[in-house]
Amino acid sequence: MKIYKINIALLIAGNCLPFFAGAQHKPAKSTVAVHHTVQPGTKLIPLDPSVRTGKLANGFTYYIRHNNEPEHRVVMYLANKVGSILETDEEQGLSHFLEHMSFNGTEHFPKSELINYLQKAGVRFGADLNAYTSFDETVYQLPLPTDDPAVMKNGLQIMRDWAQGLTLETAEIEKERGVIMEEERLGRGAADRILRQTLPVMVNHSRYASRLPIGKADVILHFKPEVIRNYYHKWYRPDLQALIIVGDIDVAKMEQLVRQKFADLKSPPNEKPRLKYSSSLTGKNQFLAITDKELTNTVIEVNCKHKEQKIYTETDYRASLLKSLFNGMLSRRYMELSRQANPPFLEGGAAIRDVMPGLEAFKLYVSCRPGEVESGFKAVWRETARLQRLGFSKTELERSKREYLNEMEAMMQEKDKMTSDTYVNAYLNHFLNGGATPGLSKQNEMINRFIPTITLAEVNALAKEYIRETNRDIIVTAPEKDKATLPAESAVLAWIRDVNAEKMDAFKDDVSTLPLLAHMPVPGKIVKEEKDAKTGLTFLTLSNGVNVILKKTNFKNDEIVFQAFTNGGTSLYSDADYESASNAANIISSAGVGNYNASQLEKYLSGKQMSVFPFIDERTQGFMGNTNTKDMDSAFSLLYAYATEPRKDEQIFKGIISNAKAALVNKDDDPESVFSDTMTTVLGNYNIRRTPANLEKIAQINLDRAYSIYKERFANVTGMKFVLVGNIDEAKLKPYLEKYIASLPANGTIEAAKNLDIHVPEGLISKTVYAGKEDKAMVYLVFSGKFDYDYASTLKMQALKETLEIRLLERLREEESGVYSPAAEVSTRKLPDGRYGISIYFGCSPANVERMIASAVDEVEKLRKVGPAPENIEKFKAEDLHTMQTIMKTNNFWLDYLTGQLSNGEPLDQISNYNKLIKGMTAKEVKDIADKYLTGKNYIRLVLLPESVKAK
Known part of the structure; x- marks a missing residue:
């Protein structure tokens, strides 16, 4: 797909390294120079010595x-x-x-x-x-x-x-x-x-x-x-x-x-100069208020603009580190604001960011709750005023420094595993934008030299330097229905003055020194160990019935990814409990864990290269995460805490519910949201568990019930499958498995998920949604039904999808010029019953909807009656084999594969047949599977058209 990019989005984020230019392998000559003015006494940052550069005559x-x-x-x-x-x-x-x-x-x-x-x-x-x-x-x-x-x-x-x-x-x-x-x-x-x-x-x-x-x-x-x-x-x-x-x-x-x-590339005669354009400062303030019928909430941005600061010297780089630390600390303050019982905004934050060539800005952003524009804006501005007046705390800075250094340490650990794309992007930026591209080793040296020297006074000074009253833009965008109450420039300026005049207390950095767990686990044992030479897997059985599968790899130097699951999930609960059950993992894990509330936990985990998340889906519950060797104790103790010491937080729960309700107020003003909700409802056969969120469903979520369901789901790990993939040192890992995993509660009973019999409806269904003012349409076509699941058939279905997509691109785009990016998707499942779905989707002119649908369906019919062109099968084989060759050398691929096989009860060595099945696949086999499943008996047609078409 060919795209164009506009990098002007507001990005509110935490720490990020100012640039990355890759690892070293051996010195290489460097002949590309960057020309600019350097202040006396500053030291230029050299180009990454591991890249060979040159300029032809x-x-x-x-x-x-x-x-x-x-x-x-x-x-x-x-x-x-x-x-x-x-x-x-x-x-x-x-x-x-x-x-x-x-x-x-x-x-x-x-x-x-x-x-x-x-x-x-x-x-x-x-x-x-x-x-x-x-x-x-x-x-x-x-x-x-x-x-x-x-x-x-x-x-x-x-x-x-x-x-x-x-x-x-x-x-x-x-x-x-x-x-x-x-x-x-x-x-x-x-x-x-x-x-x-x-x-x-x-x-x-x-x-x-x-x-x-x-x-x-x-x-x-x-x-x-x-x-x-x-x-x-x-x-x-x-x-x-x-x-x-x-x-x-x-x-x-x-x-x-x-x-x-x-060398023979030529410049044209009378070469036209390539002028360098930029956006410069004017010294003026600007205000703009805009409404639109399809906006769903009011947003206020304040941009305090400054001249762009590029990185050429070590002094420049140190200044960029100040900004990164500043952004990370400020981001975490806004995160704490969002945890209130009645959050003051839907989203909010601020950071120093690039705007356009020549400009950077302190960018403040708030997405307001309906009817709460003034209070939402003031809440976000209040943190900037607090920062200007009282600054950050020493503990905030030290924590942010530690996080930065740990992130750099992790990158250095993987310096010989960096992907080529990472380096390409660094050199691309060097050519297009200038500035420094030093390589990872030099970056590591500068970070470890500069970070310890950065003072609290320096970081706090940025707030006064960047939050100014000149070169300031205020932009308000809002739903058209709120036009009458849209704030004028005078109102926003008055809000700023009001907040600036308030009496303020310093930010309280809520840090706990307690151990994470209120009760330490009683370790269990590894009672059985087996190794499979064919798959290279190690199988461990723990004393509480947990089955552990280890796959050792060298794809990363210090990474372990894992997933643990047992059967059950939300399928075991009634429709009346469904909303509480499906939201339980998110709600309970948002409250913190063990001795730590949410804010304390976030700070406790700061700088650690690990993460753990509990989940409860329709048929299973469990944990997903990753860790390095140094942080294994933290990762597995956190998993144990989520399973045995969850917390309830009434305030955070109220905040989640409050924002969920606020987000629904104007949702139906967005035509694509309306269409998406319609698709979800129709394809879910109007089952209450597949329909989109509404106020009634949100009202069904009960904190006490969610908490009890969460505890029930993790009260018994008998039969749990725990898969770990990565550069595993078994001698180091096993003590953690015994301490934190073998100690998880188990009662010896193995549960099974229920078949809720929810699937895409059968028959011929057509639904048209009329929404939106633009002259554009969206089309979604679905073929579905029962599926005789086996590994070979899933690969043939993938070939069917790929060859169909090739023809859709050739016909709808290249031959008929009627769409930009037609696409196809395929899904298959084994449990709770074999099902498949093949979908086609694209956007086009409303006037061309019927013609484009007819062409797409005609290509489906040709696949069924004639089969794919042999050359398209060969394209599929080449693409799939090359893609698989690469992704099979990633830890996440193997985690997904192994957990998928275990979930379906399929052999773990099944993938060993992949190359043989793909290489041996024929056009006739794909035609046969198309003839079997693309009968047209189960066909759903969903179309989004603008409101004006309905009016006609």
Whole structure:
């Protein structure tokens, strides 16, 4: 799928490392320089020495690095400093249009042959092969297998063709106009309408305000082909381009090939200067209030803007660490606010973030509860005023420092396991945006040198520096129905003055020094141990009846992921108890555990590289989590605490319920929410356990009942399956299993889940929803029924889905230009009874709904009557085998696989037949399974159309 990006979202988050540029493997020469003004006495941060960089005589830049994760794979990115900001009024949308055309014909891969070739090589279009266009850049990505020299050679040729070898045939241009307009249609809605009004304020009415990457419809539909050809030759030139290659490659050989392949790129005569645009400060304040019929809540943003601070020197980097610590501590304060019995907002927070090129800002954000705009805004602003006046506490800073150092330590532990994408993104940012990209080792050295030196006074000074009354924007967006009560600028400013004048106490950092557990466990024993040489699994039986399955891997140096489950779940409770049961795990775990309330627990766990979450789903209950070696005691003691020492917190419960109710008030004003709720209801056969939330269902949630159900579900672990995957040291792990897992309560009874007989309804069903003001439609088609479950059949169903998706893309998008991104999904299950579902979904013009549905159903019929084209089966095989080759080397894959097999009672070595079954699969087998299941007897058609269509 081809996309365009706009990085202007408000991000309220905790600590994050200012940049990452990867691990080291061996020194390599570095010849790409960053030019900027450096203050005397400051030290430049060098480029990551592990990347081979260079610039050809024609100005073309390259970054090449060897990396083994994943093995036998390479990632190539072609970066162009060409985006919508360069377009004239007559060219608006052509940067993005060019991105599309790069997949529709090049000198060596005419028309659609590029996608066709890569699919045969195992590269998925959209998932792997992709691109994006933004204001300042257009970037193409191509992941490839490295074990086929021909594919590698052609991969470089594709990058060269993208750089200066697009054919831009008139017929292909004409076909792509409709596809791009369908992409534009998908983006329409309240969020897009609000963006177009707020963007000029956010970027201080700079050029960015009028250069959204999607462009303008009049240009997209009517530009002459020669215009885009001229634009391509004008801007796609070597001095604005870089090739980034990271993967399982020989760097020296790759560098030689790159220099040979790209040396002949030419710049156009009379080269047009590539101007650098940015949004600058004006010294003025701005206010904007907007309403929209489809907005569901009132949001107020306050942006105190500042000049962007890039990272070039060690002094710059230390300053970025200050901001990261500041953001993390402030984020946790807002989290505590949200735990009140009557939370003052639906969402709220603040942080120092980049806005657009040239600008950063202290960004405050509050999503208000209906009718509580003033109190919600004041609650969020109050924390900024408290921070300005009283600052952070010493314990907050020390905890945040510890968290930062531990995060860095964990990254260093895995430095030789970093994926190639991580490095590519670092070098991409270096080329496009400048600034430092030092590599992980240098970053680790600076963090460990600078973090201990950061003082509380320095961090507190940021609040006074960044929260200012000049260069400040206030933006209010609200549902149209609330227009009459929308606050004016004078009202918001008065709220700020009121809060600033309040008497305030310092923030109380609620930290406990008690042990986590109120009662220490009585350890059990490992009573049986078996090893299976075929699967490499170790099977342990604990004295309380828990069955432990260990899979040792080396995919990560210090990671263990785990899941534990027993049967039962919400299926054992009546419809009257369902809401309490289904929400019990979330409600009870939100209250803290053992001796710690929620806030104390969050601080206790700060900096630990582990997590544990209890769950109760329809057929099982249990725990999911992960840990490193150092934090195993914390992880397993937390699991034990969740099972044996849960807590109730009336205040937090009231807050959860209060916000759940508030979120429903205007929910039906969002057309996509209405459509989603309709789909859920219809596909759930109107069963009360499948219908969406409403006030009546929320009122059924009872804290005492949720608590008792939670305790019942974890009161007996007899027969529990506990799967752990990762770099396991059994000698270190076993004492924790005996202390915290073998000690869990068990009564010897093994429960079974009930079959509730809830499934997609049978027969022919059609439902149309009329909602929304935009001229766009959404279509969802579902084929379902009973399924004869076995492993081979599930793989054939996956092949059916993939080959169907290939044809939907070829026909609905490429041949008919009627949709942007048609997709298909398949699901199969064994328990409680065999069922399958195949769905097709896409967006399109309301005028084209019937034609697109007819084409989609026709492709389904062709699969059933004729079967898939043999070449599409081969594409599926190549894609699936390559994908599986990579994901099988991840811990989470094996955790999901093993727990899935155990849940279904299937053999744990079943996957050993995967390659044989995939390679041996034929088009006839897929046709037969399509003929068996795609009969059309159980067919559901769900369509979202705008309100205006119903009116006609």
